[in-house]
Amino acid sequence: MDWFERQNIIVIVSGLSLGVLGVLLVLWGNPQNSGICVSCFLENSAGALGLHDNPRMQYLRPELIGFVLGAVVAAFAGREFKSRGGSAPLPRLLAGVFLIVGCAVFIGCPIKMFFRLMAGDLTTLAGIAGLVVGVWLGLKGLAAGVHIGGSKQQADGAGIWVPLAFLLLLAFILWPPAFLLQSTRGSAAQAAPVLIALAVGLSLGVLAQRSRFCITGSIRDGLLMGHRSPLLWGFIAFLVSGFITSLATDQFKPGFYGQPGAHLDLLWGFLGMLLVGLLSVLIGGCPFRQLIKSGEGDADAGLVVIGMFLGAGLVQSWQIAGTTAGVSLYGKVAVMVGLIFVLVNMLFYRERLD
Amino acid sequence: MAGRDRFDILIAGGMLVCVLTLGVLLAGGQERDPSTAALDKALEQQIAYQARIDFLHNLYQPVEDLRLAGQVSAALLKLDELARHYPQEAHGQILQAEILLERGVTRESIDHYVRALRLNGDYVDKASPLSRRSEIEQLVEAQLPVFAARVRKNPQDPALQKSLTGLYYLQSRLAGGCE
Numbered sequence: 001m002d003w004f005e006r007q008n009i010i011v012i013v014s015g016l017s018l019g020v021l022g023v024l025l026v027l028w029g030n031p032q033n034s035g036i037c038v039s040c041f042l043e044n045s046a047g048a049l050g051l052h053d054n055p056r057m058q059y060l061r062p063e064l065i066g067f068v069l070g071a072v073v074a075a076f077a078g079r080e081f082k083s084r085g086g087s088a089p090l091p092r093l094l095a096g097v098f099l100i101v102g103c104a105v106f107i108g109c110p111i112k113m114f115f116r117l118m119a120g121d122l123t124t125l126a127g128i129a130g131l132v133v134g135v136w137l138g139l140k141g142l143a144a145g146v147h148i149g150g151s152k153q154q155a156d157g158a159g160i161w162v163p164l165a166f167l168l169l170l171a172f173i174l175w176p177p178a179f180l181l182q183s184t185r186g187s188a189a190q191a192a193p194v195l196i197a198l199a200v201g202l203s204l205g206v207l208a209q210r211s212r213f214c215i216t217g218s219i220r221d222g223l224l225m226g227h228r229s230p231l232l233w234g235f236i237a238f239l240v241s242g243f244i245t246s247l248a249t250d251q252f253k254p255g256f257y258g259q260p261g262a263h264l265d266l267l268w269g270f271l272g273m274l275l276v277g278l279l280s281v282l283i284g285g286c287p288f289r290q291l292i293k294s295g296e297g298d299a300d301a302g303l304v305v306i307g308m309f310l311g312a313g314l315v316q317s318w319q320i321a322g323t324t325a326g327v328s329l330y331g332k333v334a335v336m337v338g339l340i341f342v343l344v345n346m347l348f349y350r351e352r353l354d
Numbered sequence: 355m356a357g358r359d360r361f362d363i364l365i366a367g368g369m370l371v372c373v374l375t376l377g378v379l380l381a382g383g384q385e386r387d388p389s390t391a392a393l394d395k396a397l398e399q400q401i402a403y404q405a406r407i408d409f410l411h412n413l414y415q416p417v418e419d420l421r422l423a424g425q426v427s428a429a430l431l432k433l434d435e436l437a438r439h440y441p442q443e444a445h446g447q448i449l450q451a452e453i454l455l456e457r458g459v460t461r462e463s464i465d466h467y468v469r470a471l472r473l474n475g476d477y478v479d480k481a482s483p484l485s486r487r488s489e490i491e492q493l494v495e496a497q498l499p500v501f502a503a504r505v506r507k508n509p510q511d512p513a514l515q516k517s518l519t520g521l522y523y524l525q526s527r528l529a530g531g532c533e
Contacts, residue, residue, distance in 0.1 A: 032529055032531050033532075037532060040532040107532070178394045178395070179395055181395055181396055181399065184400065184481070185476055185481060185482050187533060189481070258525030258526050259531075260526065260529035260530045261529075261530070261531020261532050324523060325523065
């Protein structure tokens, strides 16, 4: 890998920024180990919009809006905003739902999982194993001909609707309407100042669009290309910078027990993340990457994002989300249904020679 | 189709009318809209929460009175009676945990704190009027090393193991996180 090539530098800078800013957001007010967590932010935001009624999980997270709008700005600036889509819309929508199911059962998206690890939470090892196995199985599926279909160029307007929806959400933050909910207690009441959160979200959105940074993509490329993969080095930069910032800010507390927002249902943490890894490979990116792609005009990713919002409401309303007490029966059932969903689609979308 | 025709102009005109109407609605409509007050869900939520806290205070006041009067057994009986009517209410579990802790019944006290927090996380929130955070912090700090040592000595004792797991759960809830 050429370390001084522009694209590789951007990937490394993205990883470093994500690691440092994610830990700093906790110091600025976000919940412990949740400086950046796409699934938590979606659950909070879905609650704020009235999609679930958990009064401790309702806050329209500015970081989430920043990710998408930052990607829009970067895509337009780099002339990369292209309306595309049209591939397996309903499976992608449901994939978005099940991505959040997997994350919620584990308690956190892949980004948060590594933030938890960098803060010393050893229960994440099961989730990490699950994510790697999921990505590996996804790659086996791709090699066997599973292909959900490629996006096609679409009419100019097709890709603008998700960015416009996030612009509307930004307007909700600036001029809160009467129906918007905001928790006064619980984890959603813990938040970095709005302008800081928005600025962090926007800058990470810009960097992630330029670099194509993606957690599952990094693992996928690492498995395929080894140390030659730039994304893998970006991922390592993320881990190293996050770990050093955790140490420097006294947030590193290693152990299995007493960790914030963690449970000891290790098997279900493993399976939840396996579901996320497998789905992410098949639909082309982790939850964070789906947000960024939707900001580039990818209507397929936009449908995944809508599915993730829907899933974020459902995991709270139906008590699917894991808690420190463990994973509920509903959570376990939802993960199994998710795995059945993905396996059925792997059969249906397999391209065969005959 | 080449160039703009009358249909395009009609669509553009219709869109302009809609955008202007939207602008007028957003600029001044909120003050004039009589249904807006009814839609203030955040306020409704706050009122409902405050009402809930007042209800809990009233409901459990007899228990508090008995505790103050030193009639601990009667207070526990009253809590049992209330628990039959409100089995999913965390506040009773918290009071029971506090009474048992005062009497030195640590294991059962830990169980009740765990049950309470599983039902309602408000008890570890710093800002909540129901908060028992400092009491739970003291319990965990004092008892975690004690129970960890006891479990090391008697690893086969399931009751000890349960209490230690409960203390780890309380420690985890105190540590925060997003759930």
